Amino acid sequence: MTYKKKLFLNFLAIFTLFTLAIIVVQYNREKTYKIDTLKSSIAAYTTVLHNFINEKQAHQALDSIDYTAIVQLLPKELRVTMIDAAGVVLFDNIKSDVKTADNHLLRPEVSSANINTTGSVMRTSATTGVVYYYQATYFKNYFIRLALPYNINVQALLKGDNLYIYLIFAIFIVAFLSLLILSDRMGQSLAKLRDFAYSKRDENVNVEHAFPSGELGDIGAKLVENFKEIKQRKEDLMREKDKLILHFSHATTGIAFFSSERKNIYSNALFVTHLNAITDKPTLSIEDFFATKAFARGVDFLDQASSETQPVIFEETIEKNRQYYTLRIILFQDKSIEVILDNVTALEKNRLLKQEMTSNIAHELRTPVCSISGYIETLMEQKDISPDKMRLFIERCFVQTQRLSSLICDISIITQMELNGNQEKSQEVNLNELIEEIKQSLSTNIQKKEALVLNNIPVDTLVVGNETLLYAIFRNLIENALTYAGGKPVITAERYFEDAEFCYFSVWDNGVGVGEEHLTRLLDRFYRVSEGRARNAGGSGLGLSIVKNAVLLHQGTVTAKNRKDAGLEIQFSIKKKSAQR
DSSP states (O other), rough: OHHOOOOOOOHHHHHHHHHHHHHHHHHHHHHHHHHHHHHHHHHHHHHHHHHHHHHTTTTGGGGOOOHHHHTSSSOOEEEEEEETTTOOOEEEEOOOGGGGOOTTSSSSHHHHHHHHHHEEEEEEEEETTTEEEEEEETTTTTEEEEEEEEEEHHHHHHHHHHHHHHHHHHHHHHHHHHHHHHHHHHHHHHHHHHHHHHHHOOOOOOOOOOOSSSSSHHHHHHHHHHHHHHHHHHHHHHHHHHHHHHHHHHHHSSSHHHHHOOOOEOOHHHHHHHHHHHHSSSSOOGGGGGGGGGGGHHHHHHHGGOOOOOOOOEEEEEEEEEEEEEEEEOTTTTTTTTEEEEEEHHHHHHHEEEEEEEEHHHHHHHHHHHHHHHHHHHHHHHHTOHHHHHHHHHHHHHHHHHHHHHHHHHHHHHHHHHHHHSSOOOEEHHHHHHHHHHHHHHHHHEEEEHHHEEEOTTOOOEEEEHHHHHHHHHHHHHHHHHHHSSSOOEEEEEEEEEOOEEEEEEEEESSOOOHHHHHHHSTTHHHHHHHHHHHHOOSSSSSHHHHHHHHHHHTTEEEEEEESOOOEEEEEOOOOOOOOO
């Protein structure tokens, strides 16, 4: 059954019961009024008869009075019965032979009148078989019982006012039609609302519901409008959620979200990796974060900040197995938690390296600057200094300025490599020709050292890379050998192997080499085999570090070792076609 029918039938049943109740109450009220009128009429007839009997009783006995004359004056349908105090019927205008009549003292109306003076009842007469309305009245030694038959005339007398009933039914019909229209409109609106509420509304369904006009229709239309807006916002949120999840999945930091009960909501793969790297034993449960000793300070922070009403942030750096991690915890207002784990080992080491480099640069710059300052101060204060001594001081200042210039140049090269990498345009470089160019630029120093530089790199050796950095590699290696290999050094540059991707080179000298304990750190910045070795030779301590970084930028590797029966050898590889960055 449709809601429209249910609504109509419910309204109809309620109004029908209400109408019937009004009709019944009004009918009973009208019936009571008519009966009271009938009682009054019968009471008047009873008074007439009583007066008649009182006049006659003064001259004759009660059972000898002729009642016919007075009864003829009364309505024909009125039944008149005279009964003595013992219940014997003295007269009945309907029954001619009253002597055969039963004792009427037990008749309901007579029995009631015997007790209450007046009694009435509606019943079927035992004599005539007709339904009468009886009313008996007791007067000292006799009863007067009058009765009217309950026939059509009496029914018309007793029934309510027809106009009132017609009016009730007219109102009922109008209400019926109004209910029909109202239930139809309300039923349609409610049916549309029901269909809307129970319809399947996924992302591919365009909800369209036309509601009838009216308040319910306006409410339904507004609900549909609100639903569409919520649906659109939900779709927007889902798209943003997908973006965030994709972002978190490819993030370079480990990210995890926890509920206020510290249950994991989301975590990316990198967070699991970092968590397992920090914990003492492997785990697949993200909630183990809160039980890990390394994060104890962060967990204590969460316990203490749980009463805060504003978002709070905790940060610290954790060191585990020579790896550095930054831990960031954000406690939101709803007590949900975001945890970020980031491996900052490279950054931390770079920070420490830069700190060390800054300190070393300051130290290295201080020596030539102090030397120059001391020589110039001596020249300024000693007015009678000899020309030879003055020239000596100026030559020493010149040497220190050259050293300072070389140091600044090397620092500049390293800084540019760190900042720009291999961003300069790569080009094809012939390394044999590059070595010959370096020999030409260092010819003065080579002659001064009485050195021999052997270029054993084949003439067809070609690589695609940064020419400036490739030049810096071989020049620094040759200069380093000229400086530290000893008197009359023999320096060899050769390509000792080649495959599809790399060329493998070696630059070595015939000097005494270095101690084995120094080989692993020989390519570090400012590392010295002995204190004063580089300073005495005028070196900056950055040459081999430049070699190392330039080789790495060309996707190669570099190592230092002592050559058997010879001096120091630097072996390195260079990719034939270095990728541009």
